[in-house]
Structure formats: C-alpha cells, structure tokens
Amino acid sequence: MLLENMEPVVKKFYDGVAEGKYLGRKCTECGAIEFPPHLGCNTCGHGETEWVELSGHGTLVSFVIPGIQNDKPYLKEIAPYGYGAVELDEGPIYTFVVFCGKKKIVKGLQERLHAGEKIGVHAKPIQRVTPVKPGEPETIEWSELCFELDEAVEA
Numbered sequence: 726m727l728l729e730n731m732e733p734v735v736k737k738f739y740d741g742v743a744e745g746k747y748l749g750r751k752c753t754e755c756g757a758i759e760f761p762p763h764l765g766c767n768t769c770g771h772g773e774t775e776w777v778e779l780s781g782h783g784t785l786v787s788f789v790i791p792g793i794q795n796d797k798p799y800l801k802e803i804a805p806y807g808y809g810a811v812e813l814d815e816g817p818i819y820t821f822v823v824f825c826g827k828k829k830i831v832k833g834l835q836e837r838l839h840a841g842e843k844i845g846v847h848a849k850p851i852q853r854v855t856p857v858k859p860g861e862p863e864t865i866e867w868s869e870l871c872f873e874l875d876e877a878v879e880a
C-alpha cells in the first residue's frame with residue numbers, strides 16, 4: 726500500500742468504538758483478521774487489507790486479577806475487573822480489560838478456563854477523559870474498548 730493512500734486507522738478504530746462498532750482489517754489474500762486494525766497482514770505478510778465490522782463478542786482465553794502495581798482506580802470505580810486475552814468470534818486474539826462482575830464469578834474463573842470451558846465476553850466501551858498531553862489542562866474525550874463477562878450481566 727502506498728503511503729499517500731494510507732487511512733488514519735487508529736482514529737477510525739476509536740471513532741467506531743465510540744459508536745459501538747468494532748472495526749478490524751481483513752486480509753484480501755488469506756482472510757485473516759487484524760484486530761485492533763493493522764494495514765498489513767501479520768498472518769501471511771500481504772500488504773492489502775479491508776475494513777470489516779466485527780461482532781464484539783468472543784471467549785476468554787486467559788484472565789488475571791491486577792496486582793497493586795497495575796491496578797487502575799478509574800477502572801475499579803466502574804466495576805471489578807481483570808486483564809484477559811479475548812478470542813473474538815471472528816478469530817483474532819488480543820488482551821483487554823475484562824469486567825468480571827461479582828467476586829463469586831472471579832473465584833474459579835482460571836480453573837474453569839484450564840478445564841476448557843468456553844466463557845463468553847462482549848465489548849463494553851467505557852468513556853475516558855484524559856489530558857491531550859501529560860500534565861497539560863486540555864483534555865480529550867474518547868472511548869476505551871474493554872470487555873465484560875456475559876455472565877456478569879446475567880448475574
């Protein structure tokens with residue numbers, strides 16, 4: 726792909742998240758999906774990919790509760806959470822913040838994963854307001870893509 730033809734993929738991705746649309750890039754050669762989007766294909770090395778809207782649903786691959794050093798107060802204010810690898814229904818795997826609901830769900834989550842249980846998750850974007858540059862007063866509003874256990878909603 727020529728440089729002058731490149732799209733601002735990061736902006737398009739975040740604009741999508743804000744609208745509840747989860748955009749990836751699909752390789753026009755092998756069909757692999759890059760998510761979060763990437764202009765080239767990391768599976769076969771092909772240079773052409775096209776936009777594809779994903780379901781925003783997947784299954785949990787792994788899950789860890791944050792330690793003191795990487796616990797984020799702004800996340801804890803929303804709901805109990807951990808960090809997890811999520812395999813989207815369309816195939817790509819990436820790590821996200823995963824809201825996990827009540828402590829009774831978290832207990833045994835890793836054991837259930839090790840036992841091979843499929844634990845469903847869905848996209849849960851959260852609103853953020855952060856400085857445009859660290860330490861400066863000007864702020865920007867954006868949506869951070871997090872996930873949530875399906876069963877956290879049912880509970």
Ligand SMILES: [Zn+2]
Pocket residue numbers: 752753754755756757766767768769770771
């Ligand atoms: Zn490919």
